[in-house]
Amino acid sequence: MAMVILGAGGGLGQALTAELAKQYPEETIVTVSRKALKLSDERVRHIQVKDYSEAALHTVVSDFKSQGFQLTGLISTIGMLHDEETFPEKKLGDLNEANLRKLFDVNAIQPILALKAFSPILDRKHTKFWVQLSAKVGSIEDNYLGGWYAYRASKAAVNMLLKSASIELKRTHKRLVVAAIHPGTTDTALSKPFQNRIPEGKLYTPEMSAKRIIKVIKGIQPEDTGKLWHWDGTELSY
Structure with a gap:
């Protein structure tokens, strides 16, 4: 039995790895990231990838299968808000084609292609969850401020x-x-570039967020499939 973390190299990915290993002691945790990871737990296996292209994802699945693992759950942290060349837009004039394509690729295309790649090994009895980290700002109904065009739209896309x-x-x-x-x-x-705008008490440690995410996962049932959830376990509107 094994659980997978896609995008395990970031702060939240590493915290989720540690928390899964703690809460599911009978499971092997398979981490996937673009950078090498130092592993201190013998139950954690690592697969390094160049990117999250279809070819790379199929290699991950083949590697997973070759080790004889049975998939019981997967959490994907694949996503981006900004990088050195890309920053959230404040107005229409800030939009450009390259950044729109980049965010849709990372936030929507790569996650759904990951699900496609892993779909052949989703076990009908044993695979309990497929979770993609999304964002409340991807909710169309909850959008009262505008801006952040590419990020909002790409998160809405992955939700759909x-x-x-x-x-x-x-x-x-x-x-x-x-x-x-x-x-x-x-x-x-x-979140680093935006932390000075966050109200006191609303910036959470990776460890706290990881605990909350796994608590949500443990609480949702098969009849809840297809929904968007807040970290506190309440359902968010699309």
Whole structure:
């Protein structure tokens, strides 16, 4: 039995790895990231990838299968808000094609291709969850401020892609929950440029966010598949 963390190299990915290993002592935890990781737990196995392209994802699945693992759950932290060339837009004039394509690729295309790649090894009895970290700002109904065009839209896109996949998979995998979870603003590289605007008490450590995410995962049931969840366990509107 094994659980997988895609995007395990970031602060939240590492915290999720540690928390899964703690809460599921009978499971092997398989971490996947673009950088090498130092592993201190013998139950954690690591697969390093160059990127999250279809070819790389299929290699990960083949490696996973070759080790004789049975997939019981997967958490994907794949996603981006900014990098050296890309920053959230404040107005229409800030939009450009390259940044839109980049964020849709990382936030929507890569996550759904990951689900496609792993779909052949989703076990009808044993695979309990497929979770993608999303964002509350991807909720269309909850958008009152505007801005952040590419990030909002790409998160809304991945929510819809997961919703569609959940409907399809529910026909064959009755016990599987496909879910998107908003982790809250976590003290990682993703939130660094915006932390001075965050109200006191609203910036969470990776360890705290990891505990909350896993608590949500443990609380959702097969009938909840296809939904977007807040870190506190409440359902968010699309």
